[in-house]
Each structure stands twice: as C-alpha cells, then as structure tokens.
Amino acid sequence: MTALSVALLIPWVVGVALLVMDGRRRSIRWIAVGALGATLVALGAVAADVLRAGPIVVTTGNWPLGVGITLRADALGVTFALLSVAMLTAAVTHEAFDHIAEREFPGLVLLLAAGLIGTFLTGDIFNFYVFFELALAASYVLAIYGRTPRVLGAGLVFTAVNLLGTFVFLLSVASIYRVTGTLDMSRIADRMAVADPNAAILIAVGFFVAFSVKLGLFPFHFWLPTVYAAARPAVAAILSGSLANIGAYGLLRFGAGLLPRELELAGGALIVIGVASIVYGGVLAVSRRTGTEMLAYSAIGQVGYVLVAIGVGGPVAFAAAILYTVVNAANKTMLFLTTQQRGALVGGLFAVGALSIAGVPPAVGFIGKLEVFRAVMGQPALLLIVVLGSLLSFVYAFQIYQFEHWRPEPPTARSGEGWWRARIVPISLGGLILALGVWPEPLLALSAAAAGALTGVAR
C-alpha cells in the first residue's frame, strides 16, 4: 500500500523539482536516472505484493470507500507500469550517457513516468483522464526535443491529433458517468452489463477511437510516421516504447475489463482493422529506405497483432496481446536507440532486434508471435495473415540491415571512451531480448496473471 503511493510520488515530486533546474548538468541527469530506478524498485515491490496477494486498493485522502478517488493496482496495471517505466529508464539512461540538449528533458521524463504510473494504477476513469493528460502534456514537450524545424512541425501534428483524441475520450467518460452514475471501474463493469446497448456501443466506439489514435492503428495512424521519424532517437524510443503502451492498456482495460459485451460484438471489426494495420504497416515499411521511417511504419504493423489478439478475445488471446505489447516495446526501444549508430556491434544488435520483430528464435519476438499464433489457432485465414505479416517484417527489417549496416564504418565512430557509453544501454536491451527469448517463463506467467486480472474483473 505504501509502495504504491511511493511509486507514484517519487517521479512526481522529483520531476517537478528537476523542471526548475538545469537538466543539462551531469548531476541532474543522474538524479533523474536514480529517481526512475527507485520508482522501478517501488513498482517491483507493488508487483510482488499484487502477484502474491491480489489487487491493492488505496482510497486517496482517507475518504470513505466509494466517495474518494481510488488507486488500484492489479496484475495488468502493474505489468504495464513496470514495462513503461523500465523502457523510460533505458531511454533516459542512454541520453544521459550521451548528452542532454535541453534543460527540461530529465524533469519531463519523470513527469511522464508519473503520468503513466497514475494511468495504469488507477481505479477511477476520471482520474485515468487526468493522469492521461499529465503524461500527454509531458510528451507534447518531449516530442519537440531538439527544436529543429522538422521536429517542431511534427510536434504540432502530434499535439493537435492527440489532444483531439483525449477530448473524444472525455466525451466517452461523460457518457459513461451519465449511464452508470459512477466513475469507479469495478462498479462500471457491473452496471454496464445491464445498460442500454445503444448507449454502450457509442461509448465503446469513443474509447476505441481515443486509444487507437494513441496506438497508431491503421485508419488513425496518419500522425505517427512523421513524428517518430523526426524525433531524436531517445524521444522516439520513449514515444513508441512507453507512451504508446497507454493505447494497448486502454483497449484492454476499457474493452475487455469494462465493456466486454461490446468488445465481443465488435470482435470481427477489430480483427479486420488489426489485419489492415499489419498489412499496411508491413507493405509501407518495405518501401522505406531509412531505419527510422521503417521503424515508424513497422510500429503501425506491430500494434495490429495486439489488436487482432484483443479482437479474438478470451484469456489466451488477452495474454498474447499483453505479451506482444511487452515484446514490441522492448524491440522498438532498442532499435530506435541505435538508429544513429553504426559498427559491427550495432549491426549485431540491429539483427537481434530485426529477428525479434520478425519472430525468429532465439529472440523474444518468437515467443510473442507464438502466443499470437496460439490465440488465432482456430482461424486459418488469420493464421495466414499473421504468417504473411511476419514475412513482410523479415523483408523490411533485413532490407534496412543491408542498406544501413552493410557499408564501411565511418572512421570517427570508434574513437574514445564515448563509444562504450553510447552502446551500453542498447547492449543491455539486446541481452534482455535474447535472455527473455531463451527463458520466457517469467514473462509468460506475468502476462497470464495480467490477463487473469482482466477476465476476473469482467465477470
């Protein structure tokens, strides 16, 4: 219970404090990294508690239960919080080893962490909106990190589109309050089961649009390639590895957790949109000639698998969706961090990431694909699409490998002690991807527990 409050307070307080200090100074960067590390430890303690003894519920401000805002940590929320903060820590550590160009970068990353943790560990949908906005506001400023004209143009698109997405979300929150008379997630789940189907479908569509914009699914993807390709490597890693998780979490929590009847009804439509994402992202990624653009379109394709799994439904498919989100976040964080580096070692890391995207053992992407296969086992057509998508990912990933890594290393690349410092984080992430691929049991158990928490709420 205290660990939950600590995990939320550390990044919040330290983030606000660091915003007024000059983040380019060496000491400030390492304070930020240390605070994120401490947050990870606290989240680990919460996760251990949750997995052992079930969900933790804290009502803020000592209000009686049912009146105050509740923080609620269950296996699903804790999994996503751990994943997002771990990827944030990796990205900010990488940037701290390199150099930090803007003074507010460390503070903003911490506030983003606070927003993400709050979003994943709340039991109240309006509180979800507030933390969602906190995370997004921090990311709007992070998106223009570097301040070149190209980044500014992309940042404007990112901010405008995501603001519209959050207002659509807010409209659905208002409707859900009108229909159920409560903002508490567990009571909404009970009362939506007997609500007017027409209203429920409208609400579900609103949530779906809001989270699809966040995730960059096919018809809502238009902002994504511009932003990911223009951003600096660390920021692209943060946006795709941490922030995009809100979309997957929202679809799982609001779809499978709060509106299971509507999710079942829309299952076919979700599968169609997911397949469209897989094919569209794959085909366009094949046509790209630079690493960042390939990764941006690949991100659109990869979330398609998550949506297909959610559309199929059931504990196995939800576990596959969660596992795939974890795998995809790790892949994208590592690959985006290495986009501007060259050399034999980085080439090897890129190959590991490419194998993971394509789903080839021993990388962890294989486990992700395997679980998606298990989820769609009954439908041969879907099975075919998933295989086709994997083939496309194999082609585009190794095409970029050929374009960018099969060429002589620039002569300046191998000088000085900066060489190791710029590569230590990607190397660790690559090691993690291989290690989880060889020994996936903890990850499988975690995603199964998270899916269990979800289907438990639904009933």
Add this chain to the structure above:
Amino acid sequence: MNLVFALAAAALFGVGAFLVLHRDLVRLVLGVVVISQSAVLTLLAASLERGAAPIYPLPEGGVSDPLSQAMALTAIVIGMAVTALLLVLVLRVAVAFHSEELEEVAETELALDARSEEVHARAHADEDAAAG
C-alpha cells in the same frame, strides 16, 4: 433539456472540427478549444440531477450533481493548460518556418525532406549501381 445540451455540444464539436480542418494554425488552436468546450458541456450535461447550487447549508429541494461540475472544472483547467502549450508550439512553428499557414509549413517541410532524400540517395548511389 437533454436535447438542447446534446444539440449545443454537437454544434460546438462541428464548429471545432470545421476550424481544425483549416489551413491557418491559429484557427487550428481555436478549433481545439471549441472541441474541448464541447467535451466540457457534455460533462455538465451528464449530471445525474439538476437543482440549486450544491453549497452548504443545502437549500430546500434537490441540488445539482456536484461531481459533474467538479469534472467540468478539472477539464476546463486541463484544457486551458494544454491550449497554452499548443499556442506556444504554434508560435515556435511560426517563427521557425516564417509562416503560420499550414500549407507553407508543409512546403518548407517537403523541401527539407527532398534535400535529405537527395543526400541519402547519393550515399546509396554506389550500392544501387552495384545492384543494377
């Protein structure tokens, strides 16, 4: 009353969407503001009961739902903060591109993209020659 609220919120959303689709960046910001007001109005309209202001001592009869008003207030504050952020961003873009017309911004961006593509193509020219 519900119908009035619904029509007003829908009209606001429509006006906002129309403004967002304009090429002028300041109108884009105004459109986002109007859409946020549509969401705030919907939050107010979602209140479960209507009546006097919910201030102690409570008056005779029903009071209006304080929760939806609290939500609307929160949404207004957040909306104001992100609008300020968006305005600053538009200012930055206008300064960087010497224009606040989306079309000119896009043209400048296309020129930048074409230049980087050219550099890239030159870098890969040897490989293309080898492949062709």
